[in-house]
Amino acid sequence: MKASQIAKLTAAAALAAGLLPGMAATARAAQPEPVSVGLIAPMSGIYARYGQVMRMGAEMAIKDINDQGGIKALGGAPLKLEVIDSGDSTEKAKSAAQRMVADYPQLVAGTGAYLSSFTLAVTEVTERAKLPMLTLSYSDLITQRGFKYIFQTSAPAGRQAEIALPSILELAEKASGKRPKTVAILTDNTAASLSTVKALKDGGLLDKNGLQLVVDETFTPPLSDASSLVQRVRSRRPDLVFFLPTVISDAKLILEKMNETNVRIPVISFGIAIAEPEVLNTVSADLLNGVMSAVGNWGAKGQEHLIQRMKTEYNEPWMTQNAISTYGDMWIIKTALEKAGKADREAVAQAIRNLDEGRIPYFPGGELKFDEAGHRVGATLTVIQWQNGVPVTVFPEDVALAKPIWPKQ
Secondary structure, three states, X not given: OOHHHHHHHHHHHHHHHHHHHHHHHHHHHHOOOOEEEEEEEOOOOOOHHHHHHHHHHXXXXXXXXXXXXXXXXXXXXXXXXXXXXXXXXXXXXXXXXXXXXXXXOOOOEEEEXXXXXXXXXXXXXXXXXXXXXXXXXXXXXXXXOOOOOEEEOOOOHHHHHHHHHHHHHHHHHHHHOOOOOEEEEEEEOOHHHHHHHHHHHOOOHHHHOOOEEEEEEEEXXXXXXXXXXXXXXXXXOOOEEEEEOOXXXXXXXXXXXXXXXXXXXXXXXXXXXXXXXXXHHHOOHHHHOOOEEEEOOOOOOOOHHHHHHHXXXXXXXXXXXXXHHHHHHHHHHHHHHHHHOOOOHHHHHHHHHHOOOOOOOOOOXXXXXXXXXXXXXXXXXXXXXXXXXXXXXXXOHHHOOOOOOOOOO
């Protein structure tokens, strides 16, 4: 090879060597950093099942958002989920929140907590850290503390009872020919359950709807024996039982004991413990058939593709409120990031406060808009009912997957 050719090749190699680091740096610069969002929920202990389902919904949404180009206002930055185990007590949840804000300072927003009592503890910490938090938790107290960084996507517990009760009584009258006049309340002492009961009793909803309370029992979960509770119901024979458990084992114990003692009274629940897949492990589909529950959210008409993905990707038989709500929360955070134009928690919080996007497909009723207290404007609820071994949405009518039935006493 001639000296001139060698010189040219050497020069070209040197040029390439000089350019490549710069080209690599340019390529790296063109790839935006992931934007971290948090999910704080039980991943261990007796409530782990709920937290794991919440993670499924969040993971599905983040995959969909990233597959569709990420956060376009941030150059296509992908979302990254950070999962924090809240444990199974309010003390553990508060400690987990403290770890979350300390260990993940890059978080721009979060969701989760599950039990309202956990959410109340967690948001004391996230409020001080000015970390915007979305939650499905029902307790009215969540948005009654004057906090600026908490956003409640569900109708609060008191409002849920106000929405659900007239609809359920009207359904009963149409199906059975008579309007219920007496009711029993069996509730655990968690914050969301007590908020609902307070609205029913102290808020005057029972009186307003012509219902006399003949049994009023509160228990601490988990129950070891439901005999005494069910015996009180059996002796008074109310027209309805309002049943507010949080733990699946409590729902199982009470329904089994009602069946064992031949208590054939329509059961109306508030919350999802009665509708978890694990209930079928010990309670027959025939026993559950007709049981209703008012919940903050549920898989509904228009979400059939998501329900199917829960089955195929996670082997889940249906989509509970915990999955559809965290799925929706990720899209709310994405929308806020697009509005904010930067991965900054204060900017994201302000963007959430200013959202006015009309109807949102992942939550029942209302709009993607929050009032000054942090309530989602116009939020309603979903009524589900066990039918043929599956809890399906029967209200609101426009998103119902089945028509409701009324159990025979």
